[in-house]
Amino acid sequence: MPKVLIADKMNPKAAEIFRAAGVEVDERTGLSQDDLRAIAGDYDGIAIRSSSRITTDILDAAPNLKVVGRAGIGVDNIDVPAASARGVVVMNTPFGNSITTAEHAIAMMFALARQLPAADTSTQAGKWEKNRFMGVELTSKVLGLIGAGNIGSIVADRAHGLKMKVIAFDPFLTPERALEIGVEKVTLDELLARADFITLHTPLTEQTRGILSAEAIAKTKKGVRIINCARGGLIDEAALKAALDSGQVAGAALDVFETEPAKESVLFGTENFIATPHLGAATTEAQVNVAIQVAEQMADFLTTGAVSNALNVPSLTAEEAPKVKPYMALAEKLGTLVGQLSEDAPTAVSIELEGAAADLNPKPISGAVLAGMMRVHSATVNMVNAPYLAKERGLDVREVRHDREGNYHTLIRVSVTTRAGERSVAGTLFGSAAPRLTEIFGVKVEADLDGHMLYVVNVDAPGFIGRLGSTLGEAGVNIGTFHLGRREAGGEAVLLLSVDDPVDETLLARVRALPGVKTARALRF
Ligand SMILES: NC(=O)c1ccc[n+]([C@@H]2O[C@H](COP(=O)([O-])OP(=O)(O)OC[C@H]3O[C@@H](n4cnc5c(N)ncnc54)[C@H](O)[C@@H]3O)[C@@H](O)[C@H]2O)c1
Numbered sequence: 001m002p003k004v005l006i007a008d009k010m011n012p013k014a015a016e017i018f019r020a021a022g023v024e025v026d027e028r029t030g031l032s033q034d035d036l037r038a039i040a041g042d043y044d045g046i047a048i049r050s051s052s053r054i055t056t057d058i059l060d061a062a063p064n065l066k067v068v069g070r071a072g073i074g075v076d077n078i079d080v081p082a083a084s085a086r087g088v089v090v091m092n093t094p095f096g097n098s099i100t101t102a103e104h105a106i107a108m109m110f111a112l113a114r115q116l117p118a119a120d121t122s123t124q125a126g127k128w129e130k131n132r133f134m135g136v137e138l139t140s141k142v143l144g145l146i147g148a149g150n151i152g153s154i155v156a157d158r159a160h161g162l163k164m165k166v167i168a169f170d171p172f173l174t175p176e177r178a179l180e181i182g183v184e185k186v187t188l189d190e191l192l193a194r195a196d197f198i199t200l201h202t203p204l205t206e207q208t209r210g211i212l213s214a215e216a217i218a219k220t221k222k223g224v225r226i227i228n229c230a231r232g233g234l235i236d237e238a239a240l241k242a243a244l245d246s247g248q249v250a251g252a253a254l255d256v257f258e259t260e261p262a263k264e265s266v267l268f269g270t271e272n273f274i275a276t277p278h279l280g281a282a283t284t285e286a287q288v289n290v291a292i293q294v295a296e297q298m299a300d301f302l303t304t305g306a307v308s309n310a311l312n313v314p315s316l317t318a319e320e321a322p323k324v325k326p327y328m329a330l331a332e333k334l335g336t337l338v339g340q341l342s343e344d345a346p347t348a349v350s351i352e353l354e355g356a357a358a359d360l361n362p363k364p365i366s367g368a369v370l371a372g373m374m375r376v377h378s379a380t381v382n383m384v385n386a387p388y389l390a391k392e393r394g395l396d397v398r399e400v401r402h403d404r405e406g407n408y409h410t411l412i413r414v415s416v417t418t419r420a421g422e423r424s425v426a427g428t429l430f431g432s433a434a435p436r437l438t439e440i441f442g443v444k445v446e447a448d449l450d451g452h453m454l455y456v457v458n459v460d461a462p463g464f465i466g467r468l469g470s471t472l473g474e475a476g477v478n479i480g481t482f483h484l485g486r487r488e489a490g491g492e493a494v495l496l497l498s499v500d501d502p503v504d505e506t507l508l509a510r511v512r513a514l515p516g517v518k519t520a521r522a523l524r525f
């Protein structure tokens, strides 16, 4: 039974869903990194929010880990490349808390416009400072979105209801989408110059880090109000403090900070500054949504292989998974075969899908081919990290889909280029589920690829099969199945034998010494 750790505080629905799906769950929140490292090895999955950090050392201490699930959007507390390199799937829940976070941004905008926190403190202190808290209307003001994805577009929708004019800077926003969500697409400089309110809704990346730098803040309209419910690090906090002090910025509301938890900040105590402790996603509704979603996704993955909302592996719905899985098994076997038979490092791999296979998502299939190929040299390779490793090694991977149907209703062909040239193997599914090799290096041969096998290429001649059988028999190796293919009578023949025991180097040397043998290799599937 797969075992999952819930490492951050999460709605109890998550644990209920895991258990109902047959996944064992431990809930241990508030762990230190050392404590997490000490127990990480016990789990197939770890579910987190924003407190736990899944770093390289945690991943290294968790050899059984298959999936990390983030109940939320941002995955900056997970080392995704390190997880990918170790074959661990990283999933998030991209929509469960978007409305809630957009509402928090709007709440921050109102709070800034009417100085609600300061007015509340003053009133409850018995001051009744009616003249001190002069606000501004939102109607007709320009709202500048930096980032117009899920949350940004919900903010735009709500701002339209408030009769604001919404402009957006987002290099990936298409003109069609801008039209659809009713925003004017502008450059960053234009946004800075025109916006009365600026709200940030981008991930923290190399491009967005410090997007509101001192230089950018200097370009803003005087008296601008700034909201950040996305990620700390998007704004230069010291520059913001200076701009609030000088009056260039009339108010700022931050839910997120460069360092969290933000127990101290240059901004704390600054007039017209409002802070919340990363509450963007903190509503009952959002927390139920993300807890249910992350548990369902992780449980599905661990029990059926279905992949949704993964950042480092192609999605596979629960409906697709049973259809694609037999193909992945076939693909992996073909990959393992070419991996074992390649004399030197491949430079290119082409994965062709024909007939029924051409209708399927090719990504999991090519991932499985690469995993099979590379696992020959490294046991830690799986279909998550295989594409990354292939890229790292400069392997040129091509996926080709052919609508045509050949001799088989469905076929996967894997062609590998090495210094010796291009060679290919192909296979089909019998009864829609049983992987079967149909061709090896241009020779038709039907064989199951299972357990220990012996691959022999020889010059077709009478008596050879008897001699080979005797050689194996003398070594106590029992033949299970026997498959023969040849180019033409008297030409090159390919023999694939399944054997009950491994064929060791001594026996291989004896097989290679038989008259007519060109190649002999022991294979393992
Ligand atoms: N405060 C919270 O509790 C809370 C809750 C949920 C999400 N978030 C954060 O909100 C942010 C946005 O979430 P989302 O769901 O809208 O993400 P999203 O991926 O749907 O949208 C992000 C947008 O940013 C844009 N973008 C990327 N690089 C950019 C750049 N250099 N300049 C301008 N735009 C750029 C993208 O094109 C995309 O449209 C994320 O950082 C997420 O972690 C915070």
Ligand SMILES: O=C(O)CC[C@@H](O)C(=O)O
Residues within 6 Å of the ligand: 049, 050, 071, 072, 073, 074, 075, 097, 278, 280, 281, 282
């Ligand atoms: O889990 C949280 O409370 C914050 C989540 C938020 O930062 C996110 O990126 O989804």
